[in-house]
Amino acid sequence: MKIGIDIDNVIANTYQDLYAFFDSFMKRKSDPHETIRIMRKHKIKMWFYFYKAWRQKVMTKVSLIDGAAETIQGWSKEHQIYLVTSRYPIFNRQTKWWLKEHKIPYWELHHAPETTKHLKVDRCDIFIEDNLDECEVLADHCERILLFDQPWNQKPIKQKNIIRVKDWEEIRKNI
Ligand SMILES: [Mg+2]
Numbered sequence: 001m002k003i004g005i006d007i008d009n010v011i012a013n014t015y016q017d018l019y020a021f022f023d024s025f026m027k028r029k030s031d032p033h034e035t036i037r038i039m040r041k042h043k044i045k046m047w048f049y050f051y052k053a054w055r056q057k058v059m060t061k062v063s064l065i066d067g068a069a070e071t072i073q074g075w076s077k078e079h080q081i082y083l084v085t086s087r088y089p090i091f092n093r094q095t096k097w098w099l100k101e102h103k104i105p106y107w108e109l110h111h112a113p114e115t116t117k118h119l120k121v122d123r124c125d126i127f128i129e130d131n132l133d134e135c136e137v138l139a140d141h142c143e144r145i146l147l148f149d150q151p152w153n154q155k156p157i158k159q160k161n162i163i164r165v166k167d168w169e170e171i172r173k174n175i
Pocket of ligand 1: 006007008009070129130131
């Protein structure tokens with residue numbers, strides 16, 4: 001099978017580990033919804049934020065989400081793993097370093113702006129993702145989408161091939 005997997009907040013605890021860094025950069029406290037809204041609205045400011053994050057190598061310090069590494073290791077023996085992240089390409093080396101450090105095998109690693117991931121890996125049998133907007137686009141290009149449950153994706157799901165999952169144990173049951 002061809003399995004597409006997002007990195008942030010699916011394999012890596014990015015939001016949980018970096019919100020304090022984000023809040024200190026913005027000099028205000030934001031909940032997850034505000035963080036996403038700010039990131040989408042203030043593109044230029046976000047360039048400075050990501051540049052600072054890159055300089056401080058914060059992406060190399062994020063923790064793993066329970067069960068992700070072992071599950072992907074098991075799948076990699078018989079399936080093709082495509083990691084597709086919306087991180088900016090400047091994080092490519094730090095991302096590869098982090099994946100190697102945590103022994104996460106993959107066939108290909110791609111960077112794609114939000115809602116364009118299908119252009120990197122079309123016709124996946126399964127894609128695991130936490131961004132509901134991305135899932136809605138991917139649902140037209142992939143067989144099944146597993147929406148990784150997060151506070152920012154609580155809107156009702158429209159497409160039948162999008163299934164909400166709460167953790168990696170539930171993901172394994174759905175494969
Ligand atoms: Mg994500």
